[in-house]
Amino acid sequence: MGEGGTGMGIVHLLREVTVELALFQGEFARTNGLHTTDVRALICLLDAERAGAPLTPGELGARLGLHSAGTTSAIDRLERAGHVERVRDVHDRRRVRLQVSEQAVALGERHFGPLIAQTLDLLGTFDDGEVAAVRRFLTGVRDAAKSRHA
Template structure:
């Protein structure tokens, strides 16, 4: 006989349009992860390297400088792991350490333009397809998609 907690889990998993969307979201996340893994493998990178480059590019797009400490926190890495990651990316020519002009103790991490070009060569077609799909939606539908994805990001942390 199932316990009350088990019965509650069954109730939450009832089929319906909401669960269909949840399963589609999970499938998209898995597919995007595989796409990213292929990029990492083809370019001799670890999947965390790709996540780091994405975090750095997102920060740059938001006008934020990223120190190694901030990057480590964003990726859930300790100090030693972050240093090894940045060293690896720097040796590969994907990032550079830049000393602050006002405070030489502060070092930020910047993505090299060649890494951006490499990323676009792999992810560009996928991004273009996503943009094409989104152009088929009206403003109300885009707001709904944006709201759902923003809510899911908040729920996932």
């Protein structure tokens, strides 16, 4: 595989995409007075809520690779900003789950919504086989990256 459309060319393109997305995420953080870790925390929390499994502070820290004090600091910043709330687990009152506020969701939708819409429009031009290939590739890259820091 050469440098062009396959092999290392794809790796370099993926690297460019990650840089652009990180810059876009950083812009959201700056615009909303957040630390980049706070934005990553919000993404993790939203993904967990969407999957029907809201995170505890410890679970969030593990996903972010933070120690307890760093996790607490991030949650405290998000809570003070009105983006996250600590709520008691309905099944185990001793556990605390983290819930993203509607305010934070609305901020995210305003900033990321247009990019998501463009991405979905682009994906809509792909046939089912192409979508499956993209999913398989991104899942594989994600899993490879996870295995390097797990």
